[in-house]
Amino acid sequence: MAEFVFFVLALVTIVGALGTVISRNAYASALWMVAAFLGVSGLFIMLNAPFIAMLQIIVYAGAIAVLIIFVMMLMDRRVLNNKERFNPQYLWGVVLGVGLLADLSALAFKFRINLSHIGENLTLNGSNTKMIGDVLFKRYLFPFEITAIILLIALIGAVVLTRKDINT
Amino acid sequence: MSGILLFVILAPLIGFLINGLFGKWTKPYAGVIASLALATSFILGLFPIMSVLNGHIVEYSYFTWLPFKEVTVQFGLRVDALSAVMLFVVTFVSTMIHIYSIGYMHGDKGYSRFFAYLNLFVTSMLILVLGNSYLLMFVGWEGVGLCSYLLIGFWYEKDTASDAGEKAFVVNRIGDAGFTIGVLYIIYYFGSATYSNVFPRVEDVLSPAAATIIGLALFLGAVGKSAQFPLYIWLTDAMEGPTPVSSLIHAATMVTAGVYMVARSNAIFSMAPIAQEVVASVGAFTAFYAATMALTHKDIKRILAYSTLSQLGYMFIGVGIGAYWTGIFHLMTHAFFKGLLFLGAGAVMHSMRGLLSIDLMGGLRKKMPQTAALMVIASLAISGIPPFAGFFSKDAILGHALEFGHPVIWVVGEVTAFMTAFYMFRFVFTVFYGEEKVPGLYHELHTHEAPSVMTIPMWVLGIMSIIGGLVGLKIGGHIPFEHLVTQIAPNTEIPNEKHYSELILIGTSVTMGLLGILSAWLVYIKKIVTAKSIANTFKPIYTLLANTYYVDEFVAYCIVKPFWWVSEHLLWKIVDVKIIDGGVDAAGWLAGRLGLLFRIFQTGFINQYAYWVTLGFIILSGWYIVKII
Amino acid sequence: MIVYYMIVAVLLFAIGATGVMIRRNFIIVLMSLEIMLNGAGMLLIIMAYYLGNISGQVMFIFVAAVAASETAIGLAIAVMMYKRKGSLDINNFSMLKK
Numbered sequence: 001m002a003e004f005v006f007f008v009l010a011l012v013t014i015v016g017a018l019g020t021v022i023s024r025n026a027y028a029s030a031l032w033m034v035a036a037f038l039g040v041s042g043l044f045i046m047l048n049a050p051f052i053a054m055l056q057i058i059v060y061a062g063a064i065a066v067l068i069i070f071v072m073m074l075m076d077r078r079v080l081n082n083k084e085r086f087n088p089q090y091l092w093g094v095v096l097g098v099g100l101l102a103d104l105s106a107l108a109f110k111f112r113i114n115l116s117h118i119g120e121n122l123t124l125n126g127s128n129t130k131m132i133g134d135v136l137f138k139r140y141l142f143p144f145e146i147t148a149i150i151l152l153i154a155l156i157g158a159v160v161l162t163r164k165d166i167n168t
Numbered sequence: 169m170s171g172i173l174l175f176v177i178l179a180p181l182i183g184f185l186i187n188g189l190f191g192k193w194t195k196p197y198a199g200v201i202a203s204l205a206l207a208t209s210f211i212l213g214l215f216p217i218m219s220v221l222n223g224h225i226v227e228y229s230y231f232t233w234l235p236f237k238e239v240t241v242q243f244g245l246r247v248d249a250l251s252a253v254m255l256f257v258v259t260f261v262s263t264m265i266h267i268y269s270i271g272y273m274h275g276d277k278g279y280s281r282f283f284a285y286l287n288l289f290v291t292s293m294l295i296l297v298l299g300n301s302y303l304l305m306f307v308g309w310e311g312v313g314l315c316s317y318l319l320i321g322f323w324y325e326k327d328t329a330s331d332a333g334e335k336a337f338v339v340n341r342i343g344d345a346g347f348t349i350g351v352l353y354i355i356y357y358f359g360s361a362t363y364s365n366v367f368p369r370v371e372d373v374l375s376p377a378a379a380t381i382i383g384l385a386l387f388l389g390a391v392g393k394s395a396q397f398p399l400y401i402w403l404t405d406a407m408e409g410p411t412p413v414s415s416l417i418h419a420a421t422m423v424t425a426g427v428y429m430v431a432r433s434n435a436i437f438s439m440a441p442i443a444q445e446v447v448a449s450v451g452a453f454t455a456f457y458a459a460t461m462a463l464t465h466k467d468i469k470r471i472l473a474y475s476t477l478s479q480l481g482y483m484f485i486g487v488g489i490g491a492y493w494t495g496i497f498h499l500m501t502h503a504f505f506k507g508l509l510f511l512g513a514g515a516v517m518h519s520m521r522g523l524l525s526i527d528l529m530g531g532l533r534k535k536m537p538q539t540a541a542l543m544v545i546a547s548l549a550i551s552g553i554p555p556f557a558g559f560f561s562k563d564a565i566l567g568h569a570l571e572f573g574h575p576v577i578w579v580v581g582e583v584t585a586f587m588t589a590f591y592m593f594r595f596v597f598t599v600f601y602g603e604e605k606v607p608g609l610y611h612e613l614h615t616h617e618a619p620s621v622m623t624i625p626m627w628v629l630g631i632m633s634i635i636g637g638l639v640g641l642k643i644g645g646h647i648p649f650e651h652l653v654t655q656i657a658p659n660t661e662i663p664n665e666k667h668y669s670e671l672i673l674i675g676t677s678v679t680m681g682l683l684g685i686l687s688a689w690l691v692y693i694k695k696i697v698t699a700k701s702i703a704n705t706f707k708p709i710y711t712l713l714a715n716t717y718y719v720d721e722f723v724a725y726c727i728v729k730p731f732w733w734v735s736e737h738l739l740w741k742i743v744d745v746k747i748i749d750g751g752v753d754a755a756g757w758l759a760g761r762l763g764l765l766f767r768i769f770q771t772g773f774i775n776q777y778a779y780w781v782t783l784g785f786i787i788l789s790g791w792y793i794v795k796i797i
Numbered sequence: 798m799i800v801y802y803m804i805v806a807v808l809l810f811a812i813g814a815t816g817v818m819i820r821r822n823f824i825i826v827l828m829s830l831e832i833m834l835n836g837a838g839m840l841l842i843i844m845a846y847y848l849g850n851i852s853g854q855v856m857f858i859f860v861a862a863v864a865a866s867e868t869a870i871g872l873a874i875a876v877m878m879y880k881r882k883g884s885l886d887i888n889n890f891s892m893l894k895k
Contacts, residue, residue, distance in 0.1 A: 006798075010805045017809050017832050021816035026824055033828050036809070040835055043805065047846040052854050056835075059861050064831060064868050071872045072824060075879055082822060082886055087775050090819040096782045097815030101807060103789045108803035110796060115799070117849030128854075136855050147862045154866030161873040774826075774887045778818045 006046060013039030026080045030069050037061040048122050051129045169219070170228040172212050173245050176255070177294045179209040184287035191280030198280035199270035202287050206266045209290070210259035216247040217256055221652070227300055227364070234303070239355055246300035246363065249656045253496055254297040254428055257503045260632075261420045262290045264625035268511055269412040271621035272518055282322060282410065289315035293421050297428065302351045302361040305429065309347065309393065312422045313340050319417060320409040332405035339402040343392015347429075350385035353378070363432070370435040379436050383443030386433055387450075390426025394480050397454045401719060403477060407469040411514030414469060419476045419510050420503040427483040427499050431492040434657040444488050444660065448569075451484025452577045457717075459587040463594075464703075464713040467524045468513045471595055475550065476506055478584060482565055485577055490660025491568035493653035497640055498561035504636045505549035505558055508629040509592075512543040515618040515626070516599065526598045528609060533600040535615045538623050540600040542630045547596050549633040551589035551681040557637035559677070564640055564647075567673045572662045582680050589684025594699075597692040802843045809836030823878065823885045827871045834864045 016036025023029045037060040044053035072080055087093065124131035136144060183205025187198045194201060216226045229244035247255060266286060273282050292315055296308025313336075321333030351361060357373050358366045374382070390396070395403035406418050417423070430437060430447060437444055458477035465471045479502050486495030517524065519536060533540040549556035552563065562585065570578040604610060617623070639649040690696045703710040712718070769780060809832055816829030838860040845853025875885065882889050 003798075006801065010801070013805060014808055014812070017812040020825070020828050020832060021812055021820065026822060029825050029828060033831065036832060037835065040809070040839055043802070043839065044842055047802070047842050049842050049845065049854050049857075052842060052857050055858065055861060059865060060831065060835065064865060067868060067872060068824060068828060071876060074876070075885070079879070079883065079885055080822070080824070084821055084886075086819045087773075087821060087888070089776075092779060093775065093815055093818030096779060096786065096818060097811050099786045100782055100814055101811035103786050103793065104807040104811065105804060106793050107789065108800055108807055110793070111800070111803065113847065115847060118847055120849035122845065122849070122851055122854070131851050132854055132858075135851050136858065139852075140855055140859075143859060147859055150866050151862055154869045158869045158873040161870070162876050774890065775818055775821075778814075782814055782818060 002046065006043070009039050009042040009046070011039075012036070013043065022085075024081065024085055026072055027069070030065060030072065033068075034061050034065045037065070048119050049128065051132055169215065169226060170230070172215050173226060173228055173247065173298070174230065176209050176213045176216070176259070177245070177291060177298065179205045179212065180287040180290040180294070184284050184291060187280045187284035187287065191284060195280045198283045199266070199273070202283035203263065203266040203270065205287055206259065206263040206290060209294070210263045213255050213259045217252045220247055220249055220252040229300075239359060239361070241301055241303050241361060243304065244300040244362070245298045247298060249652045250428070250431060250496065251297050253500055253653065255294070257500050258290065258293050258297060258421050261503050261507050261629070262286075262293075262416060264628055265412050265416045265420070265507065265511070268415075268514070268622050268625040269410075271619045272412055272514055273410065276410075278322060282319075285315055285318050285322070286413075286416070289319065289417060289422070293425070296425055300363055302354055302363075302366075305432075306347065306351060309389070309425065309429075310344065312417070312425065313337065313344070313393070316340075316406070316417050316422055319413040320406045322409055322413065326408070328405075329408040332402075332408040335405050336402040339399050340392045343389045343399055346385045346388025346392070347390075350382050350389065353382045353385065357382075367435040370439060374436070374439060376439055379439040380443050383433070383437050383440040384446060386429060386436070387426075387443060387447055390430055390447075390484075391450065392426075393429075394423050394426030394484070395477055396426070396450050396480065396484060397457060398719075400454065400458070400477050401723060404470055404473045404716075407467075407473050411469065411510060411517060414473070415507050415510030415514065418473065420507040423476065423480060424483065424499045424503065427480070427487055427495050430484070430487045431496050431653075431657050434487075434492045434660075437487070438490060438658075438660040444490060446488075448485050448488025448574060448577055451481045451486075451488050452580045453481070454478070455481025455485065455584045456580050456587075457481075459584045459591065460713055461716050462591040463587060464710060466526050468516065468526055468529075468595065468599065469510075469524060471526075471591060472506070472509055472513055475509075475588065475592065478588060479506060479550070481584075482562060482581065485569055485581060486565040489569050489572045489574055489577070490662065491565070491572065492657035492659065493650045494561065494564040494568050496653050496657070497649055498558075498565055501549070501557035501561040501633070501636050504629050505546040505556075505633040508542060508546040508626060508633055509550070511622070511626050511629065512539050512546065515539045515622055518618055518622070519613070519615045521613050523613075526595065528606055529599040530602045530605040531600070532610075532615070535610055536600075536617045538617055539626070540596075542623075542626050543596055543600060545630050546633055547592040549637075550592055551684060552585055552677050553681050553685075554674075554678060555634070555637070557633050557635070559681075560637035560640035563674055563677050564650075566677060567668075567670070568659075570668060570673065571666055572660075573664070573666065582676060585677060585680040586684045589681045590688050593685045593688035594692055597688055601693060799843065799847050803840065806836045806839040806843060809833070809839065811836075821886050821888060823875050823887050823890070824872075826887060827868060827875065830871070831864060831868065834860060834867075838864075 013036050016032050016034075016039055019032030020029050020036060023032055037056060041053040041056040041061065044050075044056055122128055122131060124134055180202075183202045186201055187194055191198060219226050226247040227244060228246075229242040231243050232240060233243040234241040266283070269282070269286065273279055276282065289312060292308045292311025294308070296305050296312060299305045299308060317333045317337045320336050321330045323329045324333075354366060355361050357378060358369060360366060370379070392399045403418055403423065407414055409418075437447070455478045458474045458481060462471050462474035462478065465474065479498070483495040483498050483502070486492070486498055488495075515536065516529070516532065516539065520529065523529075545556070549558040552559045554560075562581075566578055566581045566585075569581060609615075618626075640647055691699055691702070715721075813829045813831075813833030813836060816832065817826055820826050820829060838857045841853040841857050841860065843853075845851060845857075878890055879885055
C-alpha cells in the first residue's frame with residue numbers, strides 16, 4: 001500500500017516538474033509547479049514530516065506560487081509567452097541535465113548509511129511540531145534570527161529594486 | 169589627586185572632541201567652550217602645583233601603555249618642580265590666548281576648527297610636559313608638531329600658508345630623528361624610558377662618551393623643535409598662521425619644549441661637558457644671529473619671530489652652561505612678555521585689517537592707547553629693564569654664564585641685549601609713536617582699539633610681564649625660583665666658579681638695555697640720524713641682513729634643488745617609471761593575456777553560465793564517484 | 798526504499814537544473830530554481846527520516862526561508878527588467894558583457 005501511494009505521489013511530482021520545464025504557456029508552467037509541490041508535500045507526510053508538509057503547501061504551493069502568478073498577471077501575455085521556448089543550444093542543456101541525473105543517481109545508489117534509527121526521534125510527546133519547535137528555538141535560535149534578517153533584507157531589496165527605474 | 173591630574177589633560181581633549189566633532193553646531197560658542205576647557209585645566213592644574221610647592225612630587229601611573237617583553241612603558245603623569253613650572257605657564261598662557269582668540273578669530277569661517285586645533289595642541293603640550301617617560305614626551309612632541317602644522321596652514325587656501333606648514337613639518341622631522349635616536353639610546357642603556365628609572369642611575373650606567381652622544385642627539389631634537397641655528401628656518405615662515413597661534417605655539421609654549429627637554433635631561437647633560445658646550449654655543453650664536461636679522465625686518469610678525477629665536481637662544485645659553493633653572497626662568501618670563509608682544513601685534517593687525525609692514529604705521533598710540541601701553545611694557549620686559557620680568561631672567565642667565573666660565577658667551581649675550589632693546593623699541597617707536605605715515609589710512613580702515621575680550625587677556629599677561637620676574641628676586645640669601653627648580657635640575661658643578669660683583673653684572677645688563685632704547689629713540693623719534701642713512705652707510709651688511717643672510721636661498725640651492733634632482737632623475741624617471749611601473753605593467757599585461765583566454769567563456773548569456781556551472785559540478789561529482797567505486 | 802526517495806529528489810534537482818539551462822523565459826527559470834531547491838530540501842527530509850534526526854526538518858525551514866527571499870528578489874528583478882526592456886527573454890539581459 002505504502003509503495004503504491006509513493007509511486008503515485010512520485011509520478012505527480014516528476015510529471016509536475018517536467019511540465020513546469022517543458023510547457024509553452026507560463027501560466028500552465030506555474031500550475032504544473034504547484035502540482036509538483038503538492039506531490040512533494042505528500043511525500044513529506046510519508047516521511048513522517050507532517051509539519052514540514054504543511055509548510056510546503058503553505059509556503060511553496062501557496063505563497064511562492066501565488067506570488068509568481070501574481071507577477072505574471074502584471075505582464076503582457078505576448079511578452080510572457082514568447083514563441084521561442086528554448087535556447088538555440090538547448091540540446092547541450094538536456095545532455096548536461098541527463099549527465100547530472102546520471103551522476104547523482106549513481107551517488108544515490110552508492111549511498112550507504114546506518115538505517116537502525118528509521119523514523120525515530122522525530123516526535124516529542126507524539127507531536128512532530130513540538131519537536132521542531134523545541135530544536136528550532138533552542139539549538140538553532142541564532143540561525144533562526146539570521147534567517148529573519150535575511151527575509152527582512154529580501155523585503156527591503158525587493159522594494160528598492162522595483163521602486164523606480166534606475167537611470168542609465 | 170590622580171583623577172585631577174588626569175583631567176588636567178582630559179579637559180582640553182574633551183574641548184577638542186566637542187569642537188572637532190560637532191563644530192558645525194557649536195560654532196557660535198566654540199571659543200567659549202575651548203576657553204572653559206582650558207580654564208578648567210588651569211584650575212585643576214593648580215592642585216598638583218600647590219602640592220609641588222609644598223615639596224612633594226606628584227606621580228601617578230594610569231595603565232600599561234606598551235607592554236613589551238623587556239621594556240614596559242606605563243602611561244604615567246609626573247608633576248615635579250620642572251613640570252610644575254611648565255604646567256603653570258602652558259595652561260595659564262593658553263587660557264589667556266584662548267580668550268583673546270574669541271575676539272581675534274571672530275567671524276572666521278574656520279572658527280570652531282581653530283579652537284579644536286588649539287585645544288588639541290594644549291592636550292599634546294600637556295602630555296609632553298607631564299609625561300613621566302621619554303616615550304610619552306615623544307607622543308606630545310609629535311602631537312604639538314602636528315598641531316603646529318595644522319595651525320600654520322590654518323588658512324590653507326593661501327599657498328604660502330600651506331607651504332609654510334609643510335616646511336615646518338619637514339624641518340622638524342630632521343630634529344625629531346635626532347630625538348628618536350637619543351630616546352632609543354636611552355632605552356638601550358637603561359632598559360626603560362621612565363624618568364624615575366633613568367636619572368638616578370645615569371652616573372652608574374653611562375660613560376661620558378655615551379652621555380655626549382645621547383645629549384647631542386637629544387639636542388638635535390631640541391634644535392628642530394625650538395628653532396635654533398641651523399633648523400630655525402621654519403619659524404619665520406610659521407608666521408603665516410593666525411597671530412594667536414604664533415603667540416601660543418611659536419613663542420610661548422611649543423618652541424620652548426626643547427629647552428624643557430634639555431633641562432629635563434639635566435642628569436645626562438651634566439655628565440657631558442662637550443654637549444653642554446655645544447648647546448650653549450648654538451644658543452649664543454642663534455641669539456646674536458637672529459637679533460641681527462630682527463634689526464632690518466619691516467614685517468611686524470617677522471620681527472617678533474626673529475626676536476623669539478633670539479630669546480630661545482638665551483634659554484639655551486642658560487641650560488647649556490649648566491644653570492638649568494635660569495633657562496626655565498627665562499622660558500617662563502618669555503612666555504609672558506613674548507605672548508603679550510604677539511597678542512599686541514595681533515591687535516594691531518586686527519585693527520589694520522591684516523596689514524603687517526611697519527612702514528604703513530605710525531602714531532597708533534592715539535588710536536590704540538591700551539595696546540600701545542602694553543607693548544611698551546612688554547618691550548621694556550624683553551629689553552631687560554628692572555623691575556620687569558625679563559630683567560631678572562636675562563640677568564640670571566648672563567650672570568651665570570660669566571660665573572660658570574663662559575666670558576665670550578657673556579659678551580655675545582650683552583651685545584644681543586643691546587640689539588634686542590634697539591629692535592624692540594624701533595618697533596614700538598615706529599608703530600605707536602611719531603606721525604601717521606600714510607595720511608587717511610587709519611580713517612579708511614576704521615582703526616580702533618581692540619575689543620575688551622582681547623585687551624583683558626593682554627592686560628593679564630602685561631601684569632605677569634611686570635611682576636612675573638619677582639620670583640627671581642633674592643630674598644633672604646636665596647632665590648625662590650632657583651630653590652624650587654634646582655631640586656629637580658641641579659646646576660652642573662663647576663670646579664672653579666668665579667664670583668663677580670652683582671652690581672657690575674646688573675649694571676652692565678641694564679646699561680645695555682637702556683643704550684639700546686636710547687639709540688632707537690635717537691634714530692626713530694629724534695631722527696638725529698635717519699635709518700635710511702645708516703642703511704646706506706653699511707649697504708652690504710644691510711642687504712645681507714634684510715635678506716636674512718640668504719639662508720633660504722642657500723637651502724633652496726644646496727639642499728632642495730639637489731633633492732629634487734635626485735627625486736626627478738633617479739627616483740622618478742628610473743626607479744618609479746622603469747622598475748616599479750614596469751613591474752606593474754608586466755603584471756597587468758599577464759592579466760590581460762589571461763583575460764583574453766577566459767573571455768571566451770564570458771558570453772553574457774545566463775544559460776551558458778549555467779552550462780558551465782553544471783559541467784563543473786558533473787566533473788567534480790564524477791571524480792568523487794570514480795574514487796568511491 | 799530510501800533509494801527511491803533519493804531518486805525522486807535527484808530527478809527534481811536535475812529537471813530543475815535542465816530548466817534553468819534551457820528555458821528563455823526568466824520567470825520560468827525562477828520556477829525551475831524553486832524546483833531545484835525543493836529537490837535539495839526533500840533530500841534533507843529524507844535524511845531526517847532515515848537517520849532519525851530532527852535537524853534535517855529544521856534545516857528545511859531555513860531552506861524555505863531562503864527560497865522565499867530568493868523568489869522575492871528574483872521577481873523584483875524580473876519586474877524591473879520587464880519595465881526596462883519590455884521583455885522577459887534572458888538572452889536580452891546579457892548586459893554583463895558590456
